[in-house]
Amino acid sequence: MADFLAIWLPSWLALTLAALVHVTLILTLALTAAAAFTWAERKVAGRIQDRLGPTRVGGRFGWLQAVADGLKLVSKEDIIPRNADPLLFRTAPYVSFCASFCVYLALPFANGWVAQPLDIAVFFVLAVAGLEVLGVILGGYASGSKWSLFGAMREAAQVVSYEVPLALCAVIPVMVAGTMDLVAIGNMQAGWAWNWLIFHNPFLFITFFIYFTCAVASVNRAPFDLPEAESELVAGFLTEYSGFRWSVFFMAEYASMFAVSMLAAILFLGGWNGPLPITVWLGLAPNPATGYEPHALLAYFGNFLGMVNILIKATLGVLLMMWARWTLPRLRIDQVMTMCLKYCIPLAAVMFVGTMIYLYAFPVGLIFRSGGG
Amino acid sequence: MGIVFHTVLFYLLAILACGFAVAVVLSNNIVRMAFYLVACLGAVAGLFFLAGADFVGALQLMIYVGGTLVLLIFGVMLTARGPLANIQTSRAQWAMVGLIGASLLAVLLYAATTAGKWTHSGQIVADRSHVSKPTATPIGLALLGVRADRLNAERTDAALGKGMAGYLLPFEIVSVHLVVVLIGAAYLARARRRATTPPMAATSGDSNNLDPGD
Amino acid sequence: MAVEGVDPEVAECDVRTDEILINMGPQHPSTHGVLRVVLRTDGEVVLEATPHIGYLHRCAEKIGENVSPRQWIPYTDRMDYLAGMNMNLGWSLCVEKLLKLEVPEKARHLRVIIVELNRIASHLVAAGTYGLDLGSFTPFMYAFREREKIYDLFELVCGARLTYSYITIGGAMADFPSGWLEKCEKFLNEFEPVVDELHALLTDNTIFIRRTAGIGVLPAEVAIDYGCTGPVLRGSGVAWDLRRDGDPWYTRMYEGYEFHVIAQTNGRYPVERPGHPVPKAAVLGDCWHRYYVRMLECVESMRLIRQGMEKYSRAKGGIGEPIKLMQKLPKGEVYLETEAPKGQMGFMIVSDGAAIPWRARARSSSFCNLSVLSELCRGCLIADVPAILGSLDIVLGEIDR
Numbered sequence: 001m002a003d004f005l006a007i008w009l010p011s012w013l014a015l016t017l018a019a020l021v022h023v024t025l026i027l028t029l030a031l032t033a034a035a036a037f038t039w040a041e042r043k044v045a046g047r048i049q050d051r052l053g054p055t056r057v058g059g060r061f062g063w064l065q066a067v068a069d070g071l072k073l074v075s076k077e078d079i080i081p082r083n084a085d086p087l088l089f090r091t092a093p094y095v096s097f098c099a100s101f102c103v104y105l106a107l108p109f110a111n112g113w114v115a116q117p118l119d120i121a122v123f124f125v126l127a128v129a130g131l132e133v134l135g136v137i138l139g140g141y142a143s144g145s146k147w148s149l150f151g152a153m154r155e156a157a158q159v160v161s162y163e164v165p166l167a168l169c170a171v172i173p174v175m176v177a178g179t180m181d182l183v184a185i186g187n188m189q190a191g192w193a194w195n196w197l198i199f200h201n202p203f204l205f206i207t208f209f210i211y212f213t214c215a216v217a218s219v220n221r222a223p224f225d226l227p228e229a230e231s232e233l234v235a236g237f238l239t240e241y242s243g244f245r246w247s248v249f250f251m252a253e254y255a256s257m258f259a260v261s262m263l264a265a266i267l268f269l270g271g272w273n274g275p276l277p278i279t280v281w282l283g284l285a286p287n288p289a290t291g292y293e294p295h296a297l298l299a300y301f302g303n304f305l306g307m308v309n310i311l312i313k314a315t316l317g318v319l320l321m322m323w324a325r326w327t328l329p330r331l332r333i334d335q336v337m338t339m340c341l342k343y344c345i346p347l348a349a350v351m352f353v354g355t356m357i358y359l360y361a362f363p364v365g366l367i368f369r370s371g372g373g
Numbered sequence: 374m375g376i377v378f379h380t381v382l383f384y385l386l387a388i389l390a391c392g393f394a395v396a397v398v399l400s401n402n403i404v405r406m407a408f409y410l411v412a413c414l415g416a417v418a419g420l421f422f423l424a425g426a427d428f429v430g431a432l433q434l435m436i437y438v439g440g441t442l443v444l445l446i447f448g449v450m451l452t453a454r455g456p457l458a459n460i461q462t463s464r465a466q467w468a469m470v471g472l473i474g475a476s477l478l479a480v481l482l483y484a485a486t487t488a489g490k491w492t493h494s495g496q497i498v499a500d501r502s503h504v505s506k507p508t509a510t511p512i513g514l515a516l517l518g519v520r521a522d523r524l525n526a527e528r529t530d531a532a533l534g535k536g537m538a539g540y541l542l543p544f545e546i547v548s549v550h551l552v553v554v555l556i557g558a559a560y561l562a563r564a565r566r567r568a569t570t571p572p573m574a575a576t577s578g579d580s581n582n583l584d585p586g587d
Numbered sequence: 588m589a590v591e592g593v594d595p596e597v598a599e600c601d602v603r604t605d606e607i608l609i610n611m612g613p614q615h616p617s618t619h620g621v622l623r624v625v626l627r628t629d630g631e632v633v634l635e636a637t638p639h640i641g642y643l644h645r646c647a648e649k650i651g652e653n654v655s656p657r658q659w660i661p662y663t664d665r666m667d668y669l670a671g672m673n674m675n676l677g678w679s680l681c682v683e684k685l686l687k688l689e690v691p692e693k694a695r696h697l698r699v700i701i702v703e704l705n706r707i708a709s710h711l712v713a714a715g716t717y718g719l720d721l722g723s724f725t726p727f728m729y730a731f732r733e734r735e736k737i738y739d740l741f742e743l744v745c746g747a748r749l750t751y752s753y754i755t756i757g758g759a760m761a762d763f764p765s766g767w768l769e770k771c772e773k774f775l776n777e778f779e780p781v782v783d784e785l786h787a788l789l790t791d792n793t794i795f796i797r798r799t800a801g802i803g804v805l806p807a808e809v810a811i812d813y814g815c816t817g818p819v820l821r822g823s824g825v826a827w828d829l830r831r832d833g834d835p836w837y838t839r840m841y842e843g844y845e846f847h848v849i850a851q852t853n854g855r856y857p858v859e860r861p862g863h864p865v866p867k868a869a870v871l872g873d874c875w876h877r878y879y880v881r882m883l884e885c886v887e888s889m890r891l892i893r894q895g896m897e898k899y900s901r902a903k904g905g906i907g908e909p910i911k912l913m914q915k916l917p918k919g920e921v922y923l924e925t926e927a928p929k930g931q932m933g934f935m936i937v938s939d940g941a942a943i944p945w946r947a948r949a950r951s952s953s954f955c956n957l958s959v960l961s962e963l964c965r966g967c968l969i970a971d972v973p974a975i976l977g978s979l980d981i982v983l984g985e986i987d988r
Contacts, residue, residue: 015378049728088408120428120509127435134411134438137446141404146609150631150969156443163439180509222722223794231617231720232970329794330722332970333631 022115026104034254035066041322048326076243083144084240092142093241093248096135100256102128107262108183110272110306111285111299121182122174125263126167129218132256133159136227139249140237151236154333155220155227161337162218165344169211172204172348172355173197173267186271190285193275198268201362203354208268210348212317215260217336219253222325226333254318261317262310269313272306279305382423390416398470407446414438428509516544606634613642617720617973620983624960626972633972636964638957643987651947655913656682656936657756659947663934664750666949667985669712672705672741673927674985675754681923681934682756684836685916694758694906695840696899700771701744701754703888703895707778708737709928710818710881710888713980717878718789720977721798726788733781736774743767758907768896775889782885790882791863799875800868803963803975807872813962814955817930818884819979821850822877829926837925843898846891849883851876858883874978881980913942922948929953929980949988953981 009017039054042065046053058064080086106121106128108114118124133155140152176197177185189195198208217224228236238246265271279285284302286293294302331339393413400406414437421430609626612618621642627635647666651659656678663674676698683690690698715730738748743764745753753760789795805815810823820827828848830841847857851871856879869875916938924933930952937946956979963975 045724049725050732051728085402085404088405091408118427120431123435123509124427124431127431127439130435130439133443134446137443138404138408141446146607150609153630156446160440160443225722226970229722229970231722231973234615326725327788328723329718329789329792329798330970331794332798332968334968335797 022105026115027101030101030104030255030258031251033258034251035070037254037258037318038066038069038250039063040319044319044322045326048323070247073247074244078244079240079242081144081240085142085144088138088142089240090245092135092139093245093252094135095138096132096252097248097255099128099131099135100252100259102131103256103259106182107259108186108266108271109310110303111187112183113303113307114183117183118181120180122170122180122185122263122267125182125259126163126170129256129259130159130163132219132252135249135252136237139241140227143237143240145240147234147239148237151227151229151233151239154229154233155237157333158220158224158226158336158340159218161340162214162224162344165210165340165348166214166218168345168348168352169207169214170263170267172207172352175352175355176200176204176359182266182271186266186273189270190273190280191277193270195273196268196270201355201358203351203358204268207348207351207355208264210344210351211264211268212320214340214344214348215264216321216324217340219256219260219321221253221257221321223328223330224336225325225330226336229330231330257318257321258314261314261321264317265310265313272303272310274305274309379423383420386416386419386423389413390420403449404446407442407449410445411438411442414442428512516540611972617716618976619716619981622957622976622981622983622986624972624976626964626969628969631968631970633964633967633969636961636972638960640954640957640983640986643983645988647988648947648949651949652944655942656916656944656947657910657912657914659944660755661750661752663949664752665984666951666988667709667927667929667932667953667982668749669982670705670709670928671749671751672701672754673709673925674932675752676702677923677925677927677932678934679754679756680837680840680925681921681936682910682916684834684923685919685921685936685938686756686910686914687917688757688910690758690907691902691904693762693899693902693904696895696902697759697763697906698754699840699844700892700895700899701741701759703891704737704740704771706888706928707885708734710885711737713818713881713928713977714785714789714878717977717980718795720973721795723788723792723795726785729781729784729788733778736777740767740771740774743770755909757909758905760909762906763899768900771892771896775892778889782882786860786863786882790879796866796868796875798970798974799878799978800866800873801870802874802967802971803978804870805872805877805959805963809959809962810872813959815930815959816952816955817926817928818849818877818880819930819956819959821848822880822978823872824851824876826850826852829924829931833926834923836923841891844891844894846887849880849887856883858886874974877978877980915942916940916944920946924950927952929982929985930956932985949985951985951988953979953983954986957981957986 039062043053043061054062054065056062057068080089103125105115106118106124108117108121114121136155136159137152140148140150140155143149173185174180177188179185185197189197193199197204199205220227226236227233228238230236233239238249241249273279277285279302280287282302283292283294284298284305286299390413393409393416396409397406397413400409414433418430418433418438421427421433607628609628610623611626612623613621618624623639623642625635625637625639626633645665647662650662654662660675660678663678664671666674682688711730711734715727715734718724718726718730741751741753742748744767745751745760747753805819805823807820807823807825810820810825815823816827826848827850829837830846831838831848849857851865856865865879866875869879916936918938918940920935920937922933922935924931926932931950932952933948933950935946935948935950936944937948939945960976960979964972967975
């Protein structure tokens with residue numbers, strides 16, 4: 001985009017404008033996603049619990065509920081406890097939000113539709129996603145409340161532990177793909193659904209479920225929502241937060257839920273490629289068999305379809321998390337750690353070795369063609 | 374004109390890094406120090422990204438900002454007395470630290486000003502385009518013993534075999550070292566069970582049991 | 588810090604951190620009312636849990652010395668406000684015993700139906716909020732949905748949904764309205780599958796079992812020593828139910844009724860769900876058993892209600908007349924315990940011959956059940972405290988009175 005603008009504008013202005021456009025787009029997506037998921041969460045919870053959820057605000061389905069919630073939160077009194085460290089207390093929510101927002105910088109939405117193409121996108125995403133915990137720890141500690149401190153301690157223990165199996169699970173598709181570039185990984189899975197990495201080999205199939213479990217744990221969703229376990233720790237690290245700052249934490253949570261689901265979609269579920277190669281049939285995507293290259297406008301439309309595709313997949317992931325939240329009881333902290341250290345990490349390691357052996361034994365794939373490039 | 378943009382960003386991040394580094398030194402509150410250190414290291418990561426070394430930048434974020442500092446704050450939380458521990462620095466400590474810091478700064482300044490390539494402004498190091506370049510591959514290859522940067526220089530097989538050991542040996546040494554450290558830490562931190570444990574099963578949750586029946 | 592298993596011996600030798608004194612309550616989501624528990628913890632391991640009560644004290648007993656027995660009935664409603672009918676019944680029976688007043692046959696069956704319905708309502712709250720304590724929100728909604736239906740039934744008979752003052756000395760305030768029995772039957776038919784739903788969401792859920800099985804184990808001797816009663820005692824394997832083993836004045840009410848006392852004796856429950864054995868991890872007397880006893884008691888209560896409805900429709904005569912508001916009491920004293928949903932609720936009346944008792948006393952089951960908390964919480968994790976507290980199923984209105 002910067003190159004495109006640079007035709008008419010001085011390059012510094014072009015760069016700044018391009019960056020602003022990207023940031024605005026991503027920020028809008030993150031905030032819209034958070035708002036939409038707040039509403040969806042209430043609707044899903046309502047349906048699961050045999051009630052209606054929001055019905056009034058904005059007419060049908062209460063679709064403006066998120067806006068009403070937001071207005072309520074913003075207009076609430078801003079409270080900082082006397083024992084709190086005001087600077088850290090104020091900063092912490094933004095640290096969390098920045099971290100979960102920065103993840104989107106490297107997440108592609110379609111072939112080439114990415115704010116900052118990175119060769120090491122997977123690594124970058126994992127590194128930045130892990131930073132969200134910093135805000136939580138700082139917030140919990142700076143609140144000057146013991147419940148918050150407990151929440152922060154749990155968060156630190158849990159998230160730092162779960163990053164290990166999460167990274168291990170993310171490395172396996174990377175190993176199959178031979179690149180950490182998310183755009184390349186996504187493009188590699190074009191075509192029919194069996195080109196998706198989840199169907200590449202049985203080990204990757206299992207890996208997906210380990211990944212998803214660890215992803216749920218690393219974004220603190222039920223049944224792993226221990227840092228804010230409301231029945232034990234009042235509200236954990238959120239105990240002393242209210243109003244706008246609380247909503248920033250809240251948005252960070254939803255943004256990272258969406259981010260890990262999107263990463264799952266790209267790494268395992270074909271990214272922006274649908275189960276059928278429709279875009280190739282319609283001439284909206286390049287066809288490697290015939291060497292066909294679509295016109296820029298058609299490719300743009302194809303990419304748009306791809307974006308819709310990946311957003312649907314990621315939304316399904318988030319809905320799955322909601323379903324789990326409204327069904328399952330919460331684990332205990334030692335059980336959460338046992339789960340990570342005794343089951344997730346060894347299983348992920350076995351899947352890693354298994355995939356390695358599989359790649360070595362069947363370089364072109366056993367049943368379907370190899371996704372390896 | 375691209376130079377201006379790049380330079381502005383560079384100065385911005387550099388000032389941030391230095392400012393937060395100074396804040397670390399000047400602050401009395403240990404958790405705030407940790408926070409400033411996070412910001413400082415984050416700014417350094419930004420510098421890495423600016424220089425086109427995205428692998429090192431992400432590494433910096435993951436290991437220093439995400440890993441080490443989280444553990445640092447975690448440790449502080451567990452050990453600090455009172456909710457917000459303060460640290461008082463004595464004058465002698467100030468003097469000592471000042472001396473060490475000044476000498477380190479001198480060494481760094483000397484190195485920075487005498488490094489040949491840096492003194493005359495030539496091409497911009499990071500001329501980033503919108504297509505990602507393989508930055509991690511050469512590092513990975515080098516760790517496995519293939520120096521990608523030397524591949525083009527000497528293409529004969531003999532030369533490939535000879536001076537191309539890369540960083541395989543140091544890499545292996547470091548990984549073995551890390552394993553030793555991990556095992557050692559686990560050994561030190563483990564619960565020392567007494568030989569005779571009183572029957573307190575009444576209050577113990579059995580979380581080892583994977584299958585709770587049914 | 589993963590403290591696996593919570594053997595205090597291990598915790599003692601493990602990495603020590605500063606002890607933290609932490610207030611759980613009186614404003615805490617899972618203390619079931621205004622209870623304050625002071626926890627002394629080392630990291631997440633609880634070294635000591637001390638309950639502090641009295642935030643809901645309303646001098647009910649003192650009031651009882653200044654009003655006549657019938658006037659005191661509304662105050663009994665507010666003791667265990669989740670089972671107001673059972674409270675009414677306890678006090679009414681106590682005063683009736685003093686007056687040697689027999690209630691008609693029809694009123695007897697009416698009372699059985701009403702108190703067993705309220706037992707189900709109370710156990711539903713216990714099970715629902717227990718799910719909430721363990722982080723599972725949905726069973727709570729399901730349980731409360733059913734409880735609302737019971738409250739609708741109560742509203743039909745007495746106009747109130749929570750504080751009824753319906754069962755009174757000498758019978759009940761009113762007979763069932765026409766069509767009520769059919770509505771009750773409809774509810775029972777609707778409720779039966781919901782019990783299985785709750786079993787699926789909680790009882791048989793692996794996470795639920797791991798959170799409750801083997802946690803807060805209360806051996807039978809300790810339970811007896813502390814005076815625990817009700818499902819807490821039966822959860823420890825003591826088959827003791829006042830409806831069967833109590834004062835004849837009370838057990839007469841259940842004459843001709845068939846029901847099991849739900850307690851695991853000789854390794855099995857009197858009622859078993861086919862295909863769903865007790866999980867292997869569950870130890871007799873742990874949170875899981877206390878919860879399970881309540882769930883099975885709901886089913887037993889349904890059996891009792893069905894029998895009661897049948898007997899009620901066959902019984903002749905009226906439902907009895909309440910005594911006069913200021914009726915003179917004979918001189919003497921009576922203490923009578925009844926099996927309320929939370930345990931043995933005892934009422935005592937001492938009369939010097941006036942219309943107003945010289946002393947009115949209420950013995951709270953929740954009070955004794957709560958006293959065992961510090962015993963159970965020693966060495967557990969913070970997350971286990973709500974699990975244990977919820978399994979004791981206390982209600983603060985009854986403890987503080």
